[in-house]
Amino acid sequence: MAVKKKKRGRKKYAKSAARKKHAKHAVTKKRAVPELRDIFIENRAFKTLITSAIEVYNRETNGVMLGSNTMKEIKGGKARVVSIKEVYPFQTEERKPSEVVHGNVAAFRRVLRTISSFESEIVGGYHSHPHPYKYVRLSKADVESISEDIDAMAEAGQERVKKGWIEVLLSIKRKDYARAKGREWYICDYIKRLRCHVRTRAKVGYDILLSAYWVYPKPNPSGKPAKKTEFAIKEVGVYVPWNLD
Numbered sequence: 001m002a003v004k005k006k007k008r009g010r011k012k013y014a015k016s017a018a019r020k021k022h023a024k025h026a027v028t029k030k031r032a033v034p035e036l037r038d039i040f041i042e043n044r045a046f047k048t049l050i051t052s053a054i055e056v057y058n059r060e061t062n063g064v065m066l067g068s069n070t071m072k073e074i075k076g077g078k079a080r081v082v083s084i085k086e087v088y089p090f091q092t093e094e095r096k097p098s099e100v101v102h103g104n105v106a107a108f109r110r111v112l113r114t115i116s117s118f119e120s121e122i123v124g125g126y127h128s129h130p131h132p133y134k135y136v137r138l139s140k141a142d143v144e145s146i147s148e149d150i151d152a153m154a155e156a157g158q159e160r161v162k163k164g165w166i167e168v169l170l171s172i173k174r175k176d177y178a179r180a181k182g183r184e185w186y187i188c189d190y191i192k193r194l195r196c197h198v199r200t201r202a203k204v205g206y207d208i209l210l211s212a213y214w215v216y217p218k219p220n221p222s223g224k225p226a227k228k229t230e231f232a233i234k235e236v237g238v239y240v241p242w243n244l245d
């Protein structure tokens, strides 16, 4: 049987009349802005993110992030963050240099249902923008596909992301060097973003700029029913175990 392919940012999920009615009722209430916490990426999750972006270079990687709200000691004070404990890179996607699509929708849904069976909570997703990229930011198509993924995840029992989704963007560029050097890796700390450099061969390395964004339903103070959920984007800080002080 031919597998129906989902183009990221295109497919619409059918809504039943009952769900539409419910949605109409819901938008008449004032929608609160979620608490837009910075994120803390745990050691192993961070290494999986970086490795998955380098693996498929110069195509886009993507996957889901699992985690929970927690407190962390950051730069001398306690901070409320979302801790990213695990990441799962999708294996069945169609990857291109400037696009990634759900190559097998049934497989994508199986991943979501399995995560729900394990009682793990999805807090958002990630994907890469391989060089050449013009800007470090989410595109309109990124937000559309996130909106569709939120619906698919809610159907699979993942409710948290409906209030707000965290997307990590990995802007990745391969570097070729004239001078050979041993393997190494390090992190540079910018104000909100981080740059991770990994030297994988004597003359080859990768620079990966990590940035994180909340994508959440825009507050609706008018209370008028909206046809479609509009999303707001807010960049937040990224912390890893190596830049806490």
Ligand SMILES: [Zn+2]
Binding pocket: 127, 128, 129, 138, 139, 142
């Ligand atoms: Zn993108």
